[in-house]
Amino acid sequence: MTDNPAEQPIPGAPGSVPPSVAEPTEPHEPLPPKPDQGGPETVSPTGQPTGADPARNAQSGAYLTTAQGARLYDTDHSLKAGPRGPVLLQDHHLREKITHFDHERIPERVVHARGAAAHGVFRGYGSASNISKAAFLGRDVETPVFVRFSTVLGSRGSADTVRDTRGFATKFYTEEGVFDLVGNNIPVFFIQDAIKFPDVIHAGKPHPDREIPQAQSAHDTFWDFVTLHTEATHHTLWNMSDRGIPRSYRMMEGFGIHTFRLVDAEGATTLVKFHWKPKLGTHSQVWEEAQIACGVDPDFHRRDLADAIESGAFPQWELGVQTFPDNPEQMFQGIDLLDPTKIVPEELAPVQPVGLMTLDANPSNYFAETEQVAFHVGNMVPGIDVTNDALLQGRLFSYIDTQITRLGGPNFPQLPINRTHAPVNDMLRDGMHQTAVHRGVAPYRPNSLDGGCPFLAGEDTRAFVEVPAEVAASRKVRDAAASFDDHFSQPRLFWLSMSPVEREHIIAAYTFELGKCYEQAVKERGLKVLARIDGELCARVAAGLGLPAPEPDGPLVDSDPSPALSQVGALWPVDGRVVGILVGKDADLDGVRAVCGTVRDTGMVPLVIAPAGGVIGADGDPVTVQRTYATARSVEFDAVLVAGAPGDASAAPDPRVTVLLDEAYRHGKAIGTWAGGGRLLSMAGVPLDAPGVVEGEAATEVLEEVTELLGGHRVWDRFPSTV
Numbered sequence: 001m002t003d004n005p006a007e008q009p010i011p012g013a014p015g016s017v018p019p020s021v022a023e024p025t026e027p028h029e030p031l032p033p034k035p036d037q038g039g040p041e042t043v044s045p046t047g048q049p050t051g052a053d054p055a056r057n058a059q060s061g062a063y064l065t066t067a068q069g070a071r072l073y074d075t076d077h078s079l080k081a082g083p084r085g086p087v088l089l090q091d092h093h094l095r096e097k098i099t100h101f102d103h104e105r106i107p108e109r110v111v112h113a114r115g116a117a118a119h120g121v122f123r124g125y126g127s128a129s130n131i132s133k134a135a136f137l138g139r140d141v142e143t144p145v146f147v148r149f150s151t152v153l154g155s156r157g158s159a160d161t162v163r164d165t166r167g168f169a170t171k172f173y174t175e176e177g178v179f180d181l182v183g184n185n186i187p188v189f190f191i192q193d194a195i196k197f198p199d200v201i202h203a204g205k206p207h208p209d210r211e212i213p214q215a216q217s218a219h220d221t222f223w224d225f226v227t228l229h230t231e232a233t234h235h236t237l238w239n240m241s242d243r244g245i246p247r248s249y250r251m252m253e254g255f256g257i258h259t260f261r262l263v264d265a266e267g268a269t270t271l272v273k274f275h276w277k278p279k280l281g282t283h284s285q286v287w288e289e290a291q292i293a294c295g296v297d298p299d300f301h302r303r304d305l306a307d308a309i310e311s312g313a314f315p316q317w318e319l320g321v322q323t324f325p326d327n328p329e330q331m332f333q334g335i336d337l338l339d340p341t342k343i344v345p346e347e348l349a350p351v352q353p354v355g356l357m358t359l360d361a362n363p364s365n366y367f368a369e370t371e372q373v374a375f376h377v378g379n380m381v382p383g384i385d386v387t388n389d390a391l392l393q394g395r396l397f398s399y400i401d402t403q404i405t406r407l408g409g410p411n412f413p414q415l416p417i418n419r420t421h422a423p424v425n426d427m428l429r430d431g432m433h434q435t436a437v438h439r440g441v442a443p444y445r446p447n448s449l450d451g452g453c454p455f456l457a458g459e460d461t462r463a464f465v466e467v468p469a470e471v472a473a474s475r476k477v478r479d480a481a482a483s484f485d486d487h488f489s490q491p492r493l494f495w496l497s498m499s500p501v502e503r504e505h506i507i508a509a510y511t512f513e514l515g516k517c518y519e520q521a522v523k524e525r526g527l528k529v530l531a532r533i534d535g536e537l538c539a540r541v542a543a544g545l546g547l548p549a550p551e552p553d554g555p556l557v558d559s560d561p562s563p564a565l566s567q568v569g570a571l572w573p574v575d576g577r578v579v580g581i582l583v584g585k586d587a588d589l590d591g592v593r594a595v596c597g598t599v600r601d602t603g604m605v606p607l608v609i610a611p612a613g614g615v616i617g618a619d620g621d622p623v624t625v626q627r628t629y630a631t632a633r634s635v636e637f638d639a640v641l642v643a644g645a646p647g648d649a650s651a652a653p654d655p656r657v658t659v660l661l662d663e664a665y666r667h668g669k670a671i672g673t674w675a676g677g678g679r680l681l682s683m684a685g686v687p688l689d690a691p692g693v694v695e696g697e698a699a700t701e702v703l704e705e706v707t708e709l710l711g712g713h714r715v716w717d718r719f720p721s722t723v
């Protein structure tokens, strides 16, 4: 057949060759739309339903077409005057294809640009029904949700495992409208007033001259700001703790941060703070592990979430509330509930579970769903209201405003992922990207031309019942309450609540981050702030920086520690944990087969690591290799098993194996071996008598002990501690 498109027969025309339908281009039906992609029913000018089913607007049919649905017979060559050109302007397919491509990108989010998301369902326990009339909190009420996790500072293409706060934003598609709980994995914030948000973000983002460093807080402008602006001390301390480097999105707590107001059916109100508690526990990486993962797998968290859901290990979180009386002072046991830099320790106000969220489906299109989802703290349902927290109040403006630039106009609520499941009958009209074809002539009230529609809800059926909260008569001021001046008592409370190993990690994190700053004045000011948290913390970081430790310039206020803040000490389910199984020359393949089966049966993921890919021991019962020495790195594994050692005792291990075992050991991971693999461990410098190193006779017995260790997340005893 000729290459000249002008000479190609038109598909379907007599004599044309039917297109090949072999893999990988075999046409198939589009994926069924997700239930939460339904939307307000609209009709096209010709009366055809449109928009309600996004799959209708996406890929359908077997043949490649233009955007107008015209079939194409060639998409590889532009239309030319002869095979050697020039290209003709009349090639409308070329122009359509390139023009669309030129406009494929939208602005990334100004913060939280890098994210990953999943669909799921929330089931209310009914336990909150006595304090909120929100229907979705009712007993066994099931509500579809879409959750987006994110880092804050990095660009859309930045690495996942940086030291940063993580976003935890949940869209509940309730029958009463959309409720967005736009939270973080850290329960306090850098600032007490929204007017400071541009300042903290400008300081945290890369330097404006060279645009470096990417997705990092370890640089001068960040530390310059947070040491001058000491209300940031509490959040910064959480960032420097293990919370700043989560092991997985599935293993993070989530916090609404602000105090919200719940309203019951009679109008009585209760103040609450929202908490998400992960069923898998709250766990972190260690810093070196996080840094390595940034390079070897920048998509570490995104991949982890998608893989877990695809494999059926659906992550779950319990939603809970801390409740406080709605008193005029908005204080609880001396803690200002309107100050978002303060927590209320769980020991003072326990978190009461109100429902369970399960994430059970991955998005089918990243751009349409994860990128275009638009959260807004103002998306609330009857039974949930705001408080006077000045950070929250500023957010109420920001979230709707930012979408106008990011999503190109005011009609973003019509995007499939943003559509409410409640019926919509608004009087909002026109604007960029209007996809609804509204009927009627009178989008105003009062009117007689549309028969008075839409009608207003009556007393009993209306949604928003603004709580008639008192507003204290006062003068206009740019100021905050005196209690907002306490910037150090809660950072000290957090420090005192940490276990020794967690304190070591905090010391190392500050030493690293301040050590990355160039400005001496910034480092010195950083130490002054640390002196207000704890003397030992300050002295150890000062020693690491080679600077004198300053005296605190104010009192250290002790309070009872909050054990709930520590991540160390409990046992957790091991679902979805990844066990690497090193299989070299002369390995015990029977043992490998046995442990692979048991690992799977326990709900974990076995990954066999061998010198080369393919299958090994192909004598009827082959073992499939999932990782090779070239593709494996320790950070992917929560535990490592070594299935024997080469018969030739003098052979040095492959250096990549040595690195893998050395890292697994230093990162506190459980290591198990049998069939003589201890020799390999010793050669890699792993002491066989160290805590969490299990050497045994039978593979499955070794695995049993390793699984027990995994329940504690890491072998904490392996980290030296002097605090």
Ligand code: HDE
Residues within 6 Å of the ligand: 109, 110, 111, 112, 115, 148, 149, 150, 166, 167, 168, 169, 182, 183, 184, 189, 193, 194, 195, 197, 255, 256, 257, 258, 373, 374, 375, 391, 392, 394, 395, 398, 399, 400, 402, 403
């Ligand atoms: Fe945000 N924040 N924020 N934020 N925030 C945004 O909205 C803002 C704050 C949070 O996955 C933006 O759609 C202001 C606190 C999450 O799409 C923007 C202030 C908390 C996400 C915005 C705050 C958050 C955002 C950027 C200070 C935890 C990602 C893109 C008053 C409770 C949501 C967008 C997603 C995103 C503004 C502070 C959480 C610009 C002005 C406190 C999880 O509207």
